[in-house]
Amino acid sequence: MRLCADIGGSFVDMGIVDASGDIRDRQRHPTPVGDWHALVTLFRDALERHGGIIGADTPVCISLAGVADPASGTITSSNTPSVHGRRFDDFGAALDRPVSIINDADAFALAEATLGAGRDHRRVFGIILGTGVGGGLVEDSTILVDAHGIGGEWGHGEILVDSPIAPGSVPVFECGCGRTGCLDTIGGARGMERLHAWLHDGAHATSVEITSRWIAGDAACRTTIEYYSRLLAGPIATFLNSFPATIVPVGGGLSNCEPLIELLDRRVRTGMLTRPVDQVVVRTELRDRAGLLGAALASTRSLLIEDVLPSQR
Ligand SMILES: [Zn+2]
Structure with missing residues (x-):
């Protein structure tokens, strides 16, 4: 079970993705465009709601409109001020657990390549x-x-x-x-x-x-x-x-x-x-599931490939 989120310019789409690729407790919140603490609160509230089923060391998986630059560990080129320029570590420290961050189009492509139209x-x-x-x-x-x-x-x-x-x-x-x-x-x-x-x-x-x-x-x-x-x-x-x-x-x-x-x-x-x-x-x-599944796959690909692909192919 992983908390996955797609942070867009207008909405934050969140859900709990399990090993079979199902998404539970899907929620959509207006993006706190300029408020980092409000954004963190969305994640903390979701983690609190699902504290019993999400391990303390399980990464939170995020896709977002912007570039996740691994060289600097920073989010760049985002139109959302609350995440632009943020270090990956800021998310990790605020949520007290590992965080996996990926560009939303990369998440889409990875999900479609693995579980959707591109799986073959x-x-x-x-x-x-x-x-x-x-x-x-x-x-x-x-x-x-x-x-x-x-x-x-x-x-x-x-x-x-x-x-x-x-x-x-x-x-x-x-x-x-x-x-x-x-x-x-x-x-x-x-x-x-x-x-x-x-x-x-x-x-x-x-x-x-x-x-x-x-x-x-x-x-x-x-x-x-x-x-x-x-x-x-x-x-x-x-x-x-x-x-x-x-x-x-x-x-x-x-x-x-x-x-x-x-x-x-x-x-x-x-x-x-x-x-x-x-x-x-x-x-x-995968339609509107691609973003969250791609965010999950970026951090748990081996798990999902082993558990999901054989049954879907
Ligand atoms: Zn341009």
């Missing part, structure tokens, strides 16, 4: 199309990151570059990472909305409205989705030509739109040198 694949590129864009690489059940915890971050890097001949012809926006023109600026739900406004004279529509109207045949939304899917599919295909993952599970809110995933898949396969016949870009199988 050696290399998995898990991507999140949520508020923004995230990604994680898994090979042989191991997350691939560099010494600072970076890997699979396809959402960042200056891909959209304005034309010197026709200024304003490319949607170049500032990214939270400090660069401009990152896929993160147009690839998630907010990005799709930003792209829609850019294409249609500032028109405001939510990502759910855009995808729904696209499916219903709306011409403006079709243009947005055409542009959106091409902007995303190219880099995904290029990535797969470089790192030979054979499956791309997609999580996050936009993965709920199955036709969007199918369109992305067709475009990605067209851009791949291997031209796969079978679907490569697929919807998450």
Whole structure:
């Protein structure tokens, strides 16, 4: 039994994960965005509630939006002030037990690679199309990151570059990472909305409205989705030509739109040198369980692989 949590920008998702991968006592709390002590209290309360079934030396497993840098033992690049810059040791000291911390997209990729859509694949590129864009690489059940915890971050890097001949012809926006023109600026739900406004004279529509109207045949939304899917599919295909993952599970809110995933898949396969016949870009199988299961797997992989995989395969 492990207390697992996914700390997002809006909510902290918590639950007790057992060796069979079941999640109990699932709770969702608003994220104490700027209040470290309130965040710690959420964990301490949960540990108190389950004190009888969670061992004192059992690590608390956390996935979060941000980079867990093993070299410095610090959380970096997080939009949540209560965790940004925190040392892993701060969590351990506050909770009086070991703590395992992992980036949320890496947790997603690890869970899908081990228990979900990628379980029969050696290399998995898990991507999140949520508020923004995230990604994680898994090979042989191991997350691939560099010494600072970076890997699979396809959402960042200056891909959209304005034309010197026709200024304003490319949607170049500032990214939270400090660069401009990152896929993160147009690839998630907010990005799709930003792209829609850019294409249609500032028109405001939510990502759910855009995808729904696209499916219903709306011409403006079709243009947005055409542009959106091409902007995303190219880099995904290029990535797969470089790192030979054979499956791309997609999580996050936009993965709920199955036709969007199918369109992305067709475009990605067209851009791949291997031209796969079978679907490569697929919807998450674990849905909203992936974050907590990935956090658990990052600390208890051997236990879960031994106990869960044989029965699931
Ligand atoms: Zn960026």
